[in-house]
Amino acid sequence: MSIIRSLTLLLIALVSVLSLPAAAQEDDPGRQLLIDLAEAPASNVEEAINAIVSSGDPRARGWLEAYGNNRLSRVKNTGQVVVVLNNRGRDWEIANPLTGENMGDMSRRELDRVAINNAIRGQLEGILAMLDLSATDPDVREASAQDMMGKVNASLVEPLEARLELEESARVRNRIEEALAIYRVGEGNLEGVDVLAGSLHPRARAALNDAVRGDDPALATKAQQALGTIEQKLKLNRAAETLYFGLSLGSVLVLAAIGLAITFGVMGVINMAHGELIMLGAYTTWGMQQLLPGQPGLALILSIPAGFLVAATAGIIIERSVIQFLKGRPLETLLATFGISLILQQLVRTVISPQNRTVVTPEWMSGSLVINDALSLTLNRLYVLAFALIVFAALMMIMRRTRLGLEVRAVTQNRNMARSMGIRATRVDIMTFALGSGVAGLAGVALSQLTNVGPNLGQNYIIDSFMVVVFGGVGNLWGTLIAGLSLGTINQLLEPWAGAVLAKIIVLVFIILFIQKRPRGLFPQKGRAAEG
Amino acid sequence: MWLTRPFQERSTQLFLGILSIAMIVVVVLHLATPEGSALHVSSYTVTLLGKYLCYALLAVAVDLVWGYLGILSLGHGAFFALGGYAMGMYLMRQIGDRGTYGDPILPDFMVFLNWQELPWYWLGFDMAWFAFIMVLLAPGLLALVFGFLAFRSRVTGVYLSIITQALTFALMLAFFRNEMGFGGNNGLTDFRDLLGFNLRTDATRLGLFIATGVALAIGYVICRAIVASKLGRVSIACRDAEARARFLGYRVDRVQLFVFVVSAMLAGVAGALYVPQVGIINPSEFSPLFSIEIVVWVALGGRATLYGAVIGAILVNYAKTVFTGVMPDAWLFALGGLFVLVTVFLPKGIAGLLASRRKGKDDDSGTDDPDTATTREATA
Amino acid sequence: MSIIQELSNRDRVFEFLTPVASPVDVRHGPILYLEDVNVSFDGFRAINNLNLTIDDGELRCIIGPNGAGKTTMMDIITGKTAPDTGSVWFGSRHNLLTMNEPEIASLGIGRKFQKPTVFEALTVFENLELAMATDKRVIPTLRAVMKAEYRDRIDEVLETIGLENLRDQLAGIxxxxxxxxxxxxxxxxxxPRLLLVDEPVAGMTEQEMERTAELLTSLAGKQSVVVVEHDMGFVRSIARKVTVLHQGSVLAEGSMDQVSNDPEVIKVYLGEEA
Incomplete structure (x- = not known):
């Protein structure tokens, strides 16, 4: 309520300042319009409202909203019409509707509310919408046309049709036509059905369903057909939505797994603490937001390099302190890094908190991208998807086009030969591990936007990540991408049918069986080197 | 005969001797000393020791596959839990109409979920013999199917470790579901009696403790017999040079499968003895963390020794009891640190330390150095 | 118990003293026969239309530059690698492409790897014990009992290979x-009926090499031996017939003199060596 109040006030103030100098108040036509409204007997209220609307006064919206919200009152002794800003307590805060100027508090006994009956209130919504329909911003016009769907009554048909003539934006025209068609179908009009057949709006479907149940057999049949068409479209949209969620989940899996694809796939190091490196990235985002309060967006952007550095540093420490001593002993590496993961988890629990921390989503990442009435894509997931693809592309570039990538591949294929050619294998090990760990940190930054940031964050992803890498084929970044995206999609496809937990179980069992069939994954490395 | 061979080994005689003496001491101290005496072993401690012995048997099972076959199973907790659930289902059925809802057939949680009749897979669990067979069969069958697929496709090394972990994780998720009919989150609990003995009496608890000790002894002898047989040497051959063993004509996958299934069954027995002593079985036994913890017991004790696994299991769990009592937050640090320290500084575990102490002395304990296995892993 | 067992095993007691009872059928020609075999790894053709015939009791040396496909050929014969096309027959009865490694091994094909592969955690004696031609299924292996005859046989081989003093040492040392x-x-x-020996003398002293040559030649006749070797001196000392592999197929075949005078061979192989 308070938002509406302040917006109304702002609107009135703004418009008044722009158009009317305060001195002109006495000659203000609005003054008379408001008094007419306040004094009109029940039978003439509609007339008074129409007068306000047709005056074209830009302040009209604010007045009518206040009227609809019971916020329009008259001062008993002066007869002046005022807007009530705050009606709590004994003294009410009021403002001048003409100038928007705040008039301070006044005892509620001295105020007389301008009465409104429910019939008028019902119409008022449509009338306000009509007002919005002539706004200059097409988005506002579209939104108001959408509001009008299902609320059109006989009195609105004519002004709407008139508006339709003037309207230039195709989107708004569509909306107005749909709003009109809903009314017409209700009246038994057959052509309206054709218009609604193209609409995905729930109100359109409701109108058609009413028609199917109605008395008119011709209309019912036609409406039934239209519903069929809509159902088809809805199915497509639902499929698109599932695909979107699947790709989104997949992108998360890819992000979580791609760092592992480097440390495990390229270096052959099993890092069970990979999940905790992800967790560190997520906590970096949280920490960054604590450092920069009120600027979640900036903090998030800064977290990208920071998360990478924190996780990469942790990775280097792990590599130097433990993994380098376990070279060529993958099972021991697995156990030792698992121990590290326990320590890191407990460290976060002790130092920060065992509870989840909230990471704020910046404004530009919240909300969603509306494709149509049945399909809208949440922005944060869209950003994460794009981020995953960018990280992937960057890694591909590093591995394929840079000196480091060349050295990494050389060391992987033949360590001794690479060393004898002057490549410092130890340095390459550190760099590769730092790179893989840093990418885990990036995954953490992205995940902080989608899930709770807590000590168990990493644990939840480690098994999935390994599954993705193994499924895709170890040592193959493309395989990781495709495996991640397809596993995410499969999971989402199964979910409506099997439920979230069962879907996950099915996917796990599927991978376990798949690995038995093709132990080297989807895209195995071939050749003699792989045969050993 | 291959099964009696271990009794001629000094190491086995020593192990069985120490185990029996320790058991007898506990039983005597429990029965013959008055409560409150400094020497008295309370009923609580007896049950706690019984729990350790279950873990020891589980560790021996893991050591059999990890130490001698080089298969690092991160899913042995699943076999342990399956054995435990089989026992738990029997104990549930024994409750009869003494449950909260008084249903003569349905366990409480099923009544609570409004189930009308017993699911088919609960049938037969009212009979002890059937349940005890299932204790072996359920984990054995899972190991058979999983192992058959995995070993046939030559999934070994870290790949196998990872998918065993995925297996136990999937099972955990499944058992968490109420629809599975295993009590969901809460698992199975509120047990009353086992074979007619009231589980809450001290005598039954002591009996279970002794039974666990006997099971550990039998399990140890079975593992030792396999290890000391030619099959044991073939296992080591498969561990260290799989291809060579194959070109000598051994079906490596069959060897792995046989040992894996035996190990899974032993783990199941450990789970079955564990459940009546702790009084509950729930899906947390399937958690990957538990399975990997077992591995660190073995690693600490020293793998490919069997007795090392027993030492490791008892030590780590004793430490866990102490830590979680005194400073619970520090336990995960200690456990994590243990993982790192053992793998980096003590690759042969405590048994390795003991062995190097008496170096020079000719021993027949059969510490079959698993370290050489790493050359193969490195080249693979 | 053990007496009964021994009695029931009577038929197997003298297993090692009797001639090899391999089921291979060599009445109608060669013991090993490869025809039109092709293998490629990721587009690289390791074996290219390879045709090779080994006669029963023959000692054959196979030479060729690196990457000629020698090891891959052995992988195909022993079932480690499946060829894309072609056929591989052991005698006239056994299609090796339908069998796995242990089956092929128990048919009587033995293989020595390029890099010596022994069980390092087992003693020399145990290594030989495991290699012994017995029932290699799981349960019989579990119940196997070491008998005096087996011991004698192992000691005999220990003497042949000159490791009798290291009998109870770990092979790793x-x-x-x-x-x-x-x-x-x-x-x-x-x-085995057929021995595939990959670089048997790598890392051996001159003296050890001589003994190896002696051993391999003494085997020929009773068993067929295929030797892959880089050491030309060694090949010359044992070879009766030499096959030169190049780029996955046979470049030349004949006596060592014939082969070393072949202009093609000189071009691709000996030219490099000289």
């Missing part, structure tokens, strides 16, 4: 050359 010998010893224990 052997020198490179000793491991090569142990692996050859394991092949002997297997009593």
């Amino acid at each position: 052997l020198s490179h050359g000793q491991k090569q010998w142990l692996e050859i010893g394991m092949l002997l224990m297997q009593k």
Whole structure:
């Protein structure tokens, strides 16, 4: 309520300042319009409202909203019409509707509310919408046309049709036509059905369903057909939505797994603490937001390099302190890094908190991208998807086009030969591990936007990540991408049918069986080197 | 005969001797000393020791596959839990109409979920013999199917470790579901009696403790017999040079499968003895963390020794009891640190330390150095 | 119990003293026959229309530059790698492409790897014990009992390979050359009809090499032996017939003199060496 109040006030103030100098108040036509409204007997209220609307006064919206919200009152002794800003307590805060100027508090006994009956209130919504329909911003016009769907009554048909003539934006025209068609179908009009057949709006479907149940057999049949068409479209949209969620989940899996694809796939190091490196990235985002309060967006952007550095540093420490001593002993590496993961988890629990921390989503990442009435894509997931693809592309570039990538591949294929050619294998090990760990940190930054940031964050992803890498084929970044995206999609496809937990179980069992069939994954490395 | 061979080994005689003496001491101290005496072993401690012995048997099972076959199973907790659930289902059925809802057939949680009749897979669990067979069969069958697929496709090394972990994780998720009919989150609990003995009496608890000790002894002898047989040497051959063993004509996958299934069954027995002593079985036994913890017991004790696994299991769990009592937050640090320290500084575990102490002395304990296995892993 | 067992095993007691009872059928020609075999790895053709015939009791040397496909050929024969096309027959009865490694091994094909592969955590004696031609299924292996005859046979082989003093040492402590010998010893224990020997003298002293040459030549006749070797001196000392592989197919075949005078061979192989 308070938002509406302040917006109304702002609107009135703004418009008044722009158009009317305060001195002109006495000659203000609005003054008379408001008094007419306040004094009109029940039978003439509609007339008074129409007068306000047709005056074209830009302040009209604010007045009518206040009227609809019971916020329009008259001062008993002066007869002046005022807007009530705050009606709590004994003294009410009021403002001048003409100038928007705040008039301070006044005892509620001295105020007389301008009465409104429910019939008028019902119409008022449509009338306000009509007002919005002539706004200059097409988005506002579209939104108001959408509001009008299902609320059109006989009195609105004519002004709407008139508006339709003037309207230039195709989107708004569509909306107005749909709003009109809903009314017409209700009246038994057959052509309206054709218009609604193209609409995905729930109100359109409701109108058609009413028609199917109605008395008119011709209309019912036609409406039934239209519903069929809509159902088809809805199915497509639902499929698109599932695909979107699947790709989104997949992108998360890819992000979580791609760092592992480097440390495990390229270096052959099993890092069970990979999940905790992800967790560190997520906590970096949280920490960054604590450092920069009120600027979640900036903090998030800064977290990208920071998360990478924190996780990469942790990775280097792990590599130097433990993994380098376990070279060529993958099972021991697995156990030792698992121990590290326990320590890191407990460290976060002790130092920060065992509870989840909230990471704020910046404004530009919240909300969603509306494709149509049945399909809208949440922005944060869209950003994460794009981020995953960018990280992937960057890694591909590093591995394929840079000196480091060349050295990494050389060391992987033949360590001794690479060393004898002057490549410092130890340095390459550190760099590769730092790179893989840093990418885990990036995954953490992205995940902080989608899930709770807590000590168990990493644990939840480690098994999935390994599954993705193994499924895709170890040592193959493309395989990781495709495996991640397809596993995410499969999971989402199964979910409506099997439920979230069962879907996950099915996917796990599927991978376990798949690995038995093709132990080297989807895209195995071939050749003699792989045969050993 | 291959099964009696271990009794001629000094190491086995020593192990069985120490185990029996320790058991007898506990039983005597429990029965013959008055409560409150400094020497008295309370009923609580007896049950706690019984729990350790279950873990020891589980560790021996893991050591059999990890130490001698080089298969690092991160899913042995699943076999342990399956054995435990089989026992738990029997104990549930024994409750009869003494449950909260008084249903003569349905366990409480099923009544609570409004189930009308017993699911088919609960049938037969009212009979002890059937349940005890299932204790072996359920984990054995899972190991058979999983192992058959995995070993046939030559999934070994870290790949196998990872998918065993995925297996136990999937099972955990499944058992968490109420629809599975295993009590969901809460698992199975509120047990009353086992074979007619009231589980809450001290005598039954002591009996279970002794039974666990006997099971550990039998399990140890079975593992030792396999290890000391030619099959044991073939296992080591498969561990260290799989291809060579194959070109000598051994079906490596069959060897792995046989040992894996035996190990899974032993783990199941450990789970079955564990459940009546702790009084509950729930899906947390399937958690990957538990399975990997077992591995660190073995690693600490020293793998490919069997007795090392027993030492490791008892030590780590004793430490866990102490830590979680005194400073619970520090336990995960200690456990994590243990993982790192053992793998980096003590690759042969405590048994390795003991062995190097008496170096020079000719021993027949059969510490079959698993370290050489790493050359193969490195080249693979 | 053990007496009964021994009695029931009577028929197997003298297994090692009797001639090899391999089921291979060589009445109608060669013991090993490869026809039009092709293998490629990721587009690289490791074996290219390879045709090769080994006669029963023959000692054949196979030479060729690196990457000629020698090891891959052995992988195909022993079932480690499946060819894309072609056929591989052991005698006239056994299609090797339908069998796995252990089946092929128990048919009587033994293989020594390029890098000596022995069981380092087992003693020399145990290594030979495992190689012994017995029932290699799981349960019989579990119940196997070491008998005096087996022991004698193992000792006999230990003497042949000159490791009798290291009988109870772990194989892991052997020198490179000793491991090569142990692996050859394991092949002997297997009593194969066909021995595939990959670089048997790498890392051996001149003296050890001589003994190896002696051993391999003495085997020929009773068993067929295929030797892949880089050491030309060694090949010359044992070879009766030499096959030169190049880019996955046979470039030349004949006596060492014939082959070393072949202009093609000189171009691609000996030219490099000289």
